[in-house]
Structure formats: structure tokens, C-alpha cells
Amino acid sequence: MHRRQIMLLSALASGVSAVSPVWAQFNLGKALDAGKDLAKSQTLSDAELKSYFDQMAAESDKKNPVAGPSDPYGKRVAALSQKLQSYDGLNLDIKAYLVTDVNAFAMANGTIRIFAGLMDKFTDDEVRYVIGHEIGHVKAGHTKARIQTAMRTSALKNAAAATGGKASVLAESELGALFEQVIKAQHSQSNEREADDYAMKFMKANQYAPQACVTALEKLDAMSGGGGTAWLSTHPSPKERAGRMKQQVA
Numbered sequence: 707m708h709r710r711q712i713m714l715l716s717a718l719a720s721g722v723s724a725v726s727p728v729w730a731q732f733n734l735g736k737a738l739d740a741g742k743d744l745a746k747s748q749t750l751s752d753a754e755l756k757s758y759f760d761q762m763a764a765e766s767d768k769k770n771p772v773a774g775p776s777d778p779y780g781k782r783v784a785a786l787s788q789k790l791q792s793y794d795g796l797n798l799d800i801k802a803y804l805v806t807d808v809n810a811f812a813m814a815n816g817t818i819r820i821f822a823g824l825m826d827k828f829t830d831d832e833v834r835y836v837i838g839h840e841i842g843h844v845k846a847g848h849t850k851a852r853i854q855t856a857m858r859t860s861a862l863k864n865a866a867a868a869t870g871g872k873a874s875v876l877a878e879s880e881l882g883a884l885f886e887q888v889i890k891a892q893h894s895q896s897n898e899r900e901a902d903d904y905a906m907k908f909m910k911a912n913q914y915a916p917q918a919c920v921t922a923l924e925k926l927d928a929m930s931g932g933g934g935t936a937w938l939s940t941h942p943s944p945k946e947r948a949g950r951m952k953q954q955v956a
């Protein structure tokens with residue numbers, strides 16, 4: 707079976723994504739007169755931010771195979787995320803992508819995507835750890851902070867110059883560039899610790915095995931020895947994090 711690749715490069719080694727095919731296609735002509743729009747882009751409202759995340763999520767779902775309700779991965783992720791449509795004051799949309807990468811991501815609008823490649827390697831409780839970790843990123847607003855920066859500092863600032871506080875409809879290439887900067891960039895250590903701490907609380911609060919936080923990170927660390935995983939490009943230092951989680955299990 708031919709599986710479509712996730713639309714983005716999976717070998718991004720650091721948080722810097724200045725050069726990518728998406729950027730190469732980007733119409734830089736727009737950026738030249740964008741300076742005057744800077745002030746406006748610094749005050750993106752929550753509604754505008756949500757619109758940009760909604761557009762990114764829709765584009766990503768268009769480019770990647772989403773597991774449907776009758777697909778085994780779709781069934782499994784639905785079972786594992788039962789009652790999580792609304793959690794901790796957040797509206798969540800948790801689905802699986804039928805891609806081979808071992809990874810997952812979250813957006814500030816509550817979009818969470820778990821990849822089939824990760825689900826193949828992880829037990830149910832380990833997938834729950836990943837879900838909890840991604841909810842942690844949503845709750846802490848990590849990608850929200852990033853999109854503000856992306857809209858301020860990149861050629862995308864022109865796109866953010868919407869009229870009257872109304873969000874622009876972004877072109878496919880602009881959404882691709884945003885995805886690179888906001889979703890594909892590596893999280894900082896402090897972001898990861900925050901998301902891990904949230905995941906541990908999530909496991910305990912829902913009476914799932916907290917030890918799964920440790921074993922999931924140990925698996926990722928073991929995988930990093932050979933071939934590497936996409937997860938490591940966005941979620942650093944599994945070994946150190948496994949140690950932290952171990953201390954919190956008790």
C-alpha cells in the first residue's frame with residue numbers, strides 16, 4: 707500500500723526552518739511592503755489566531771490521510787480519546803493520520819494529530835501519555851506564542867495584515883510556511899517539561915498508568931539510536947525527560 711508522506715519534511719534537526727521547499731515557493735514580493743503592517747500583526751486577536759490555526763488544520767488534513775471512524779487507527783484513537791472533546795476548558799479535535807512517522811502534534815485551536823507510526827509502537831497508555839502531552843502544549847499556549855512570532859517576523863506578516871481585525875484567508879504556500887514555523891519547529895526544553903508535567907497529571911487524574919510516561923519516552927530514546935524518529939525533531943531529549951517522569955510517578 708502506498709502511504710502518502712506527511713506533507714512536511716521529517717528530518718528537521720533544529721528549530722530553524724529558514725530553508726524549505728515551502729519557503730522557496732513563497733512569494734517574497736509580498737514581504738517588501740509589509741513593514742507598515744507590523745503594528746497590526748502584533749495585535750492579532752484570539753479570533754484571528756483561531757482562524758489561522760483552523761486554516762492550517764484544514765490544510766494539513768487535506769494533505770495527510772486522516773483515519774476515518776471505521777479505520778482501525780481511527781477506532782483506536784477514538785477509544786483512547788473518549789470524553790476528551792472537551793477537557794480542562796479546551797475544545798479538542800483528536801484524530802490519527804495514516805502516516806508512518808513516529809510523531810504527533812498539537813495546535814492552539816485544540817487540533818491534535820497522532821501518527822499511525824507512533825501508535826504502532828506504543829501501548830494504549832503510552833498513546834494516552836502522548837495525548838496528554840499534546841493537550842499540555844495546547845493548554846500552555848505554546849503554538850499560540852509561536853504563531854504570534856511567525857506573523858510578526860516573517861514574510862507572513864503581510865498575510866496577517868487583515869482588515870478590521872478580520873482574519874485573512876491564507877494561501878496554501880502561506881499555510882505551509884506557517885506550519886513549518888509553528889508546528890514543525892522544535893519545542894524548547896521548557897515547553898517539553900511543561901507538556902510532560904501536564905501529561906503526568908493527566909494520567910493520574912484519569913487513572914491511567916503513569917508509568918507509561920516513562921516507558922513511552924524510553925522507547926523514543928531507544929529509537930533515537932537507530933534511524934531516529936520524526937518525534938525527536940520536534941520533541942527533544944527523551945532520555946532526560948524519562949528520568950524526570952520517573953521521579954513523578956511515585
Ligand SMILES: [Zn+2]
Binds near residue numbers: 843
Ligand atoms: Zn512536546
